[in-house]
Amino acid sequence: MSKILEVKDLSLHYLTRFGQKVHAVTDVSFTMNQGEILGIAGESGCGKSTLVNGLMGLFIPPLYPTGGDVLVGGESLMNRKPEDVRLNVLSQKVSMIPQGAFNALNPTRKIKDIAADVIAAHGSGQSVSKHQIYERLKERFDLFGMDTDHILNSYPIQLTAGERQRSVIGISTLLNPKVVIADEPTSALDVTTQKVVIKMIFDLLERNIFSTMIFITHELPLLRHVAHNIAIMYAGEFVEYGTSTQVVHDPRHPYTKALMGAMLSADAGQKHRKPTTIEGAPPSLAKTMVGCRFAERCPSARPECKQKTQSMRMVGERLVRCDYAE
Numbered sequence: 001m002s003k004i005l006e007v008k009d010l011s012l013h014y015l016t017r018f019g020q021k022v023h024a025v026t027d028v029s030f031t032m033n034q035g036e037i038l039g040i041a042g043e044s045g046c047g048k049s050t051l052v053n054g055l056m057g058l059f060i061p062p063l064y065p066t067g068g069d070v071l072v073g074g075e076s077l078m079n080r081k082p083e084d085v086r087l088n089v090l091s092q093k094v095s096m097i098p099q100g101a102f103n104a105l106n107p108t109r110k111i112k113d114i115a116a117d118v119i120a121a122h123g124s125g126q127s128v129s130k131h132q133i134y135e136r137l138k139e140r141f142d143l144f145g146m147d148t149d150h151i152l153n154s155y156p157i158q159l160t161a162g163e164r165q166r167s168v169i170g171i172s173t174l175l176n177p178k179v180v181i182a183d184e185p186t187s188a189l190d191v192t193t194q195k196v197v198i199k200m201i202f203d204l205l206e207r208n209i210f211s212t213m214i215f216i217t218h219e220l221p222l223l224r225h226v227a228h229n230i231a232i233m234y235a236g237e238f239v240e241y242g243t244s245t246q247v248v249h250d251p252r253h254p255y256t257k258a259l260m261g262a263m264l265s266a267d268a269g270q271k272h273r274k275p276t277t278i279e280g281a282p283p284s285l286a287k288t289m290v291g292c293r294f295a296e297r298c299p300s301a302r303p304e305c306k307q308k309t310q311s312m313r314m315v316g317e318r319l320v321r322c323d324y325a326e
């Protein structure tokens with residue numbers, strides 16, 4: 001299998017108006033092969049969406065790369081001009097399905113015009129007429145049994161939440177990107193609509209419209225069924241990375257264990273679905289952190305954990321950022 005995405009020691013920070021650095025992503029490394037689905041989970045504020053920007057080469061102030069590299073198909077996305085990224089990377093190499101479809105769609109344009117705008121902005125080297133774009137989009141939407149003519153000729157406000165999110169998915173995958181990143185694509189939707197949206201994403205995968213995907217979600221039950229590998233993110237770092245079976249059924253990092261416990265008990269199908277809760281909150285990423293970032297909340301922390309920086313190491317055939325994990 002060929003490597004499609006290589007992320008090497010990627011660190012990213014925001015520079016606030018007060019000159020303070022927020023270290024949102026620290027030393028993230030992983031590789032994806034073509035056809036692989038990687039799930040990423042972790043509490044809010046752990047740096048998942050920031051990482052997504054880095055994986056698209058989108059460094060828009062106040063976000064800056066601190067170090068490391070991202071390569072798509074062997075080509076680095078670092079140190080590239082925004083114009084170059086817009087024309088040659090976005091939508092073609094890497095495309096994102098965002099969380100809020102409504103914000104992603106220009107309210108003053110019809111869906112068909114928004115699609116044309118996207119191709120015009122990102123489709124360098126692909127000279128397609130407006131009519132061809134319409135036809136391509138129609139073909140895509142028809143595949144999914146969507147009310148294509150109605151959707152394409154509507155403004156976002158005239159569509160249901162599900163139609164809007166599916167339109168975004170259709171548009172963001174129109175150029176058959178090498179890697180698709182879905183950043184909590186269903187979190188703003190009701191359960192029925194979530195199912196329709198998930199089905200569309202997996203239909204696109206099945207039809208090979210794209211084959212490599214990063215799926216960020218709180219829905220671990222979903223992730224364990226679809227992802228080959230799962231990364232757990234905490235306070236800007238990956239703390240565990242392994243196959244979904246390893247991570248879900250046999251977690252080794254104390255944070256993964258806590259997260260799994262909370263998420264899976266919420267999934268058990270009981271009527272009393274509780275939100276995911278773990279005692280305490282993730283640390284502020286604006287501080288310089290010493291030692292293990294989870295130590296404050298870790299039920300098995302030892303006194304030395306607060307001083308000793310933890311590195312990823314192999315534990316039971318997966319990577320874990322904890323010296324004491326077994």
Ligand SMILES: Nc1ncnc2c1ncn2[C@@H]1O[C@H](COP(=O)(O)OP(=O)(O)O)[C@@H](O)[C@H]1O
Nearest residue numbers: 014022024043044045046047048049050051285
């Ligand atoms: N524009 C910004 N300026 C400063 N800090 C930011 C900015 N955007 C996000 N952050 C901070 O970066 C951290 C990671 O945020 P984010 O990547 O959105 O996390 P997640 O997607 O996991 O919820 C958070 O602490 C957040 O407050």
Ligand SMILES: [Mg+2]
Nearest residue numbers: 048049050183
């Ligand atoms: Mg996010």
